[in-house]
Amino acid sequence: MKALHIITGLGIGGAEQQLRLLLRHLPVRCDVVTLTNPGAVAEGLRADGVRVRDLGMKSNRDLGAVPRLARLIRRGSYDLVHTHLYRACVYGRIAARLAGTTVVATEHSLGRAEIEGRPLTRGTRELYLRTERLGAATVAVSDTVAGRLRDWGVPASRIHTVPNGIDVAAFRFDSTQRRATRALLGLPGTAFVVGGVGRLVTGKRFDLLVRAVAALPGAWLVLAGDGPEAVPLRTLAARLGAADRVRFLGECGAAGPAPAVPAVLSAVDIFVSASREESFGLAVVEALAAGLPVVHAACPAVEDLPAGRVPGTTRIGSLPGTSDPTKELTAALRHRMGSGARRLPPPPAVDRYDIRLSSRRLMDVYAQATGIAPAIPTERDHP
Numbered sequence: 001m002k003a004l005h006i007i008t009g010l011g012i013g014g015a016e017q018q019l020r021l022l023l024r025h026l027p028v029r030c031d032v033v034t035l036t037n038p039g040a041v042a043e044g045l046r047a048d049g050v051r052v053r054d055l056g057m058k059s060n061r062d063l064g065a066v067p068r069l070a071r072l073i074r075r076g077s078y079d080l081v082h083t084h085l086y087r088a089c090v091y092g093r094i095a096a097r098l099a100g101t102t103v104v105a106t107e108h109s110l111g112r113a114e115i116e117g118r119p120l121t122r123g124t125r126e127l128y129l130r131t132e133r134l135g136a137a138t139v140a141v142s143d144t145v146a147g148r149l150r151d152w153g154v155p156a157s158r159i160h161t162v163p164n165g166i167d168v169a170a171f172r173f174d175s176t177q178r179r180a181t182r183a184l185l186g187l188p189g190t191a192f193v194v195g196g197v198g199r200l201v202t203g204k205r206f207d208l209l210v211r212a213v214a215a216l217p218g219a220w221l222v223l224a225g226d227g228p229e230a231v232p233l234r235t236l237a238a239r240l241g242a243a244d245r246v247r248f249l250g251e252c253g254a255a256g257p258a259p260a261v262p263a264v265l266s267a268v269d270i271f272v273s274a275s276r277e278e279s280f281g282l283a284v285v286e287a288l289a290a291g292l293p294v295v296h297a298a299c300p301a302v303e304d305l306p307a308g309r310v311p312g313t314t315r316i317g318s319l320p321g322t323s324d325p326t327k328e329l330t331a332a333l334r335h336r337m338g339s340g341a342r343r344l345p346p347p348p349a350v351d352r353y354d355i356r357l358s359s360r361r362l363m364d365v366y367a368q369a370t371g372i373a374p375a376i377p378t379e380r381d382h383p
Helices: 012-024 040-047 063-074 084-100 123-134 143-154 173-183 204-216 230-237 261-267 281-288 323-341 347-352 354-372
Strands: 001-008 028-036 049-053 078-083 102-107 137-140 158-163 194-198 218-226 247-251 268-274 292-296 314-316
Touching: 001 063, 001 143, 001 292, 012 028, 012 040, 012 281, 012 354, 028 040, 028 063, 028 078, 040 049, 049 281, 063 084, 078 314, 078 354, 084 123, 102 354, 123 143, 137 143, 137 354, 143 158, 173 261, 194 204, 194 261, 194 281, 194 323, 204 218, 204 230, 204 323, 218 261, 230 247, 261 281, 268 281, 268 323, 281 347, 292 323, 292 347, 347 354
Parallel strands: 001 028, 001 078, 028 049, 078 102, 102 137, 137 158, 194 218, 194 268, 218 247, 268 292, 292 314
Antiparallel strands: none
16 A cells, blocks of 8 residues: 655644654555645654655645645555645645545544634634545544544544554653753752643643742753743743743754653653643653653543543643632642652553554554555564
8 A cells, every 4th residue: 555644744743743653653655745844854754764745835825736736646646645734634635536546634633622723713614524525534533533523513434533642662761861861951860840842832831830830949840842932931930930940942853952752751750731722632641651640631642531541640620710720730749749759650541552553543444445455564563
């Protein structure tokens, strides 16, 4: 089987990095087209041996992208087109239909009121639904997203849940890595360190982490990621008198001095995800695989599982408007500081999100959509 993956952009982000990891484990020949922004993830894919093309879209209304994509699909003689992220799903589904090729789409970022961090409008939803009908299947990254798609009117028979995945072994706690990373970041060896990972945007609510750590003398904060909120967050930390206890690492995984995410997770003592909305919560799963206690707000990767399946997690803000999330977070961190920093055994639920399992589930979707039997997995596809 030969597949073409179409994605809106390839800067560092959750969907983009998930695509790169997935392609390392799919027993399928894959090429990638990015509509725009061939950033650090494009460089990583090329280093992995994946062919990456930049379509060079000039704007969201560059309608010439459709015939250009259709020509690429025909020339490549692809058995399947797989689209990722809203704009790529809209343009890619139309182009695949014109090229006469089966198309599957993954919905990575559908929230209750947002999609990819932007407000959902009636027009956005209508365009999504009209083009969704052109595909053979829509993949939801969590049961929560599958439910939202059904609520929109997507037939249940067209929806397949394939959870995001991680390389579980890559996130195992490493005490040597912990000491080295703390030394690199200038963190005291015995300090209580809070961690956060993700795009520094308003919806991730990293300001809650800054405020909570500022209220806890002796606590430190490490934020891995970049985005438009970087400067406001630095300003907030300085205004609260906590700038010397906050480390802003920038993008991890890009070229530069920042340590990789597994190293960051080895260095911290607790992980916080305060996002207002999430479609999955990949960073939380990575933190759990590293043996960290986790405080989270929205996280379908945890909430979709039966109660008690993920020990070591604390949810805040479960009833919007009834409590102060900053106070809740501060209290949770204070409790953890008082009980002493310690690693936990990764919960068994983490194995549910192994990337090799996700790749096998996706191959089943491909087979159903195309009628082509799945390839026999190679040795690297087995746990």
